[in-house]
Amino acid sequence: MRFFAYLTVLLFISHDGYCVEFHMSDVFSVLTHATVGALESIPRSIPSPSKFFELSKNVLIGFPYEIAYALINDFCSAALNSNSVFVKAKFTPKIESMSFILRTKDAHISIPINNPNALWNHTEFNSSNPLTIFVTGWKTNLKHDVSTAQDTMSAAYLCRGNVNFVTLDTAAYIDTLYSWSAFNTETIGECLSNALQSLITRYPLEKIHLIGHSLGAQICGAAGRHFTTNTKRWIPRITGLDPANPCFNNGEALSGLFRGDAQYVDVIHTNPGCLGKREAVGDADFYCNGMSPLQPGSFDVSSSHSRAWQYYAESVYPGQESNFLAKECTSMQAFETNCCHGPWISMGYATPTHVKGKYFLKTHSKSPYGENSRKYYQPVCVN
Known part of the structure; x- marks a missing residue:
């Protein structure tokens, strides 16, 4: 030897x-x-019992959905390319049927989207405060979702105070067959763009922030593109909350939200590959718990899809801006093995608008969801 x-x-x-x-x-x-x-x-x-459970849940429940939605997306792309009847909207959007809803502590004030000056001139609109416009997605308009996405986001922003918080009521135009709803996003986005073009003649562009969930994120992307085409200016920030996946593919008829649709585009992914996009489409993309289609504590794609606005709303409350800390990384495995370098970045309300890249983070299975949250913390709201 x-x-x-x-x-x-x-x-x-x-x-x-x-x-x-x-x-x-x-x-x-x-x-x-x-x-x-x-x-x-x-x-x-060797995965811990909780990690093994999450892996098993995604293999047995999540990934079959991912395959199914991939097939749906292929079908929709083929239909778009063939100009099929499936992509012809049953209800063509009419601008006079859509409204801004100015949310205050005491009222929901409806203002026609084709009369944005009425928003500016309303006594409840404070022209010195920033404007946040929130657009929801498929099957979540004001009639069906009054106690979830809009109210949750509204409560968070009104607690923070010093903001004009507005939701966009898209009437029934994204509340029909999904393919028709998807096809309508471009037209609704153009309507929103026209309203913003009129609004900025009286209101500073730099104070506007668009936030969209699911199909709402795609509407915001379309609004940003039309706005830039017509004004040669950019909306400062668009935040996409799990942008809708089926039917939206870069380079096709419905390209969806993408970096360049605003000066800064940040995206939160919570149901990648199913109802939400898997690809990195923003300047900064935050992958909550990695690329798995189901979030911790969630057993269906719909609730995981909704986690995007739940996470974001949590980050809006005063004192909770840093509840969700992420690191730029190549994968969730690298994140979990401490192989990611660079600073911790806040996801959500306080995301710095200069950071770029793919970021990964972990969340809790129930509220408060942020791993950096204080369990018994009660935000102090602005009166």
Whole structure:
């Protein structure tokens, strides 16, 4: 053995004439260290019971949905390319049927989207405060979703105070067959763009922030593109909350929200590959709990899809801006093994508008969802 341990081996590399000398003892040393390192890493690579449960849940429940939605997306792309009847909207959007809803602590004030000056002139609209417009998605208009997305987001912003919080009532135009709803996003986005073009003649553009969930995110993207085309200016920020996936593909008729639709586009992914986009489409994309289609504590794609606005709303409350801290990374596995470098970045309300890249983070399975949250913290709302 000693002979082999100290045997000198010469390796000749013929193409450049060099030879490399090394000892078998070096080889054994490397192999020994590699083996020890692998054995030491085994405990870290074995998933905990909770991690194993989440993995099993996604394999058994989540990933079959992902395959199904991939097929739906392929069908929709084929229909769009063939100009099929499936993409012809049953209800063509009419601008006179849509309204801004100015939310205050005491009232929901409806203002026609084709009369944005009425919003500016309303006594409840404070022209010195920023304007946040929230657009919801499929099957979540004001008649069907009065106690969920709009109220949750509204409560968070009104607690923070010093903001004009407005929701967009799209009437029934994204409340019909999904393909028709998807096809309507471009037209509704153009309507929103026209209203914003009129509004900025009286109100500073730099104070406007668009937020959209699901199909609402795609409406915001369309609004941003039409706005820039017509004004050669950019909306400062668009936040996409799990932008709708089926039927929206870059380079096709319905391209969806994408970086460049505003000066800054940030995206929160909570149901990637199913109801929400899997691809990174923003300047900064935040993947909550990685690329798995189901969120912790969620057993269906719909509730995971909704987590995007739930996470964002939590981050709006005073004192909770840093509840969701993420790091730029290549994968969730790299994040969990501390292989991600760089600073922690807040996801949601306080996301810095200069950061770019793909960010990963973990969340709790129930509210408060942020891993950096204080369990019994009660925000102090502005009166």
